Amino acid sequence: MLRHWRAYLVLLCLIPLDTLAQVRTPLVIEAALDRQVIAPLLDAFERARPDIALEYHDRSTLEVDRRARNVRPAPDVVISSAMPWQLARVNEGLAQPLDSDEARDWPAWAKWRNEVFGFTFEPIVMAYRLDLSRRMMPPATHADLNALLTSKLDILRGKVTTYSPSRSGVGYTLFQQDARYSPRFWDLVAAMGAAEVSLEATTQAMLDGLTSGKYWVGYNLLGSYAMRWAQTHPELIVQVPQDYALVMMRMAFVHRDAPHPAAAKTFVSFLLGVEGQRILAGRTPLFSVLPEVIGPYTAQRLRDQVGERLYPIPIDASLLAFVDPLRRAAFMARWNREISILDPQEATAQRPSKAIPR
Template sequence: MHHPDLSRRRLTGALLGLAGTAALGAPALAGTLEFAASTTPATPLTIYGVLDPPQARPLLAAFKQHHPEIALVYHHMDTLALHQRVLAEQDAPQADVIMSPAMPWQYQLANAGLSSTLDSPITAAWPRWARWRHELFGFTFEPIVMVYRRDLAAHMPPPESHAELLARLDAHTDLLKGRVVTYDPRLSGAGYTYAIEDARISARYWDLVAALGRSHTALEATTSAMLEGLSAGRYWIGYNLIGSYAQAYVANHPELEMVIPRDYALVLQRLVMRQRGAPHPEAAARFIDFLLGRPAQTLLATRTTLGAVDPGVSGPGTASALRERLGDAIRPVQIGPGLLATLDTLKRQTLLEQWQQAFANRTTFSDGPLADPAPLPDADKESPSP
């Protein structure tokens, strides 16, 4: 299959930042976890995933306990590498299961027919909002949050919602100058995705961006960089951080406070799919059934910060608990064709230009002046319509 739209060159920019979301501050992203089967004959199972080994290990260990007959190899890689590798191997797939939090990219793979249908009782009962067809399943529930320093309260009441953040920015523009940090949508795929979703949800989003621009908001490429800046005292308020990382980090850093915005909270879901033509489809189906099953979902809620989707699992760290607390304010990123629009090159350019205007081309990024967004494809080099 020919994918001119998914060429490495154009994705580089978009995925560069997303890669950083995979691991908290760990530059060495690639890693492999192996769980040998305890019975013979063993069924091999290969997983490509973007899930930190510390988070993945308890999950995979539990799977091994349930299915000792499967010899599991988990390849951890960053989102860009994962996407590239899946595309490169699409005619001769090596991986059985693919897990990634880069929802638009994952959706694009499934839309292009690289996933295969699963029909087990568990997948059939999976909530509609957390799946697409019976091919793509969201198995985690990670809100996008704001993090602020506790000493902020000395200057102003800490913002609890988008509207309050906008009010604080408007009221304390000078005080907050350079003290607010968020994702750089030009460098981070995750940041770009949240910007698009924010713009879709809220009509006042562009007011917020303008206010962020006026207060010379710092732009970072990863959640971990923002958290480190907050912990070090460089920043007071962090906007649009991935909740699962922030929660773990804040737990060890008492000077920080995490808040899920009250007016609306975006929710990120890690999407899992079985690759079309997977070498071990049976084992892959068993793994995904396990991932969506009660034990794994309970484990996600209790022993990780990823959050459980399964409406049958309750307690802290579950979708139901979050919904109970915030009600309609919970806005999971919809697993649907809208994600394709997110990936549209022109749309991306349009959004980034609006950002650039809001920031008035000020140098806000520590690495230097704002770079041009990822280069657009040269029209002449695109394959013309056949």
């Protein structure tokens, strides 16, 4: 047997490296997820499956969605934080079902028809500079922020930031959820407008502004990015709201026209498996979903901290209403009226449109 293995190794050494590379199965992933954040999981997958050549593209939600719909050959796996648009694509038949033990055992509240899966559990947070805490009591709840913007308007004018709902699919979804859970949401929008809030397209843009001192307080940031950023920027404090905290899930599906479906299904199953979830819980701030996984970033640990006031955005048919052009136009009209600040790119959002924001 040893002689056979030696002969095999000798033959293997004689094969050109480019020929060996061709033996590996390609896997193309289009994702709206910072590669630096998910790198520990990608590295672990590549170690576990050296026969798969992983090609990961980190893009905006707009570009990920466009490529999923229009680019051929299609990507193998599609990952995005724009939950309504992910579900809409799956509902249009753009995904294929995943029949694996991991998919079958995945919590029913975090999947749709075994075709798309929410594999992270990311809280939506506020963030503020220490400068703010030296001058006033920092906000711990949505009501606190509203009161702060009203009572300290002269100090906070021009120093507040949040998402632009016209340029961010995630931001638009979060504001829709805020309106659902908070009867004072529109009061908060008006208060942000009075404070001349700056509207950004990404959490990273908000974090950059907070770090530079341009902003003192940010509202509705993705907790995964904010927590990771704060680890190396001690001037920033991340606050999970104590009255209620929204939770966003990154959603992944295997494309219906995936050129390499077996590799794609292997990867998504890895995301949902105990090993993949353990990496999310221990080495990333993306927060794992599986209840049996232990680590600093788990859904259960977040529930223990926030309790019943934790509101995950559900993966169900209600998400589809968010992509309805008429509903979007009505929401944006109210938003612009209450905030009294018109982002130049938001003007088009007041008209019914099928365009998908970032």
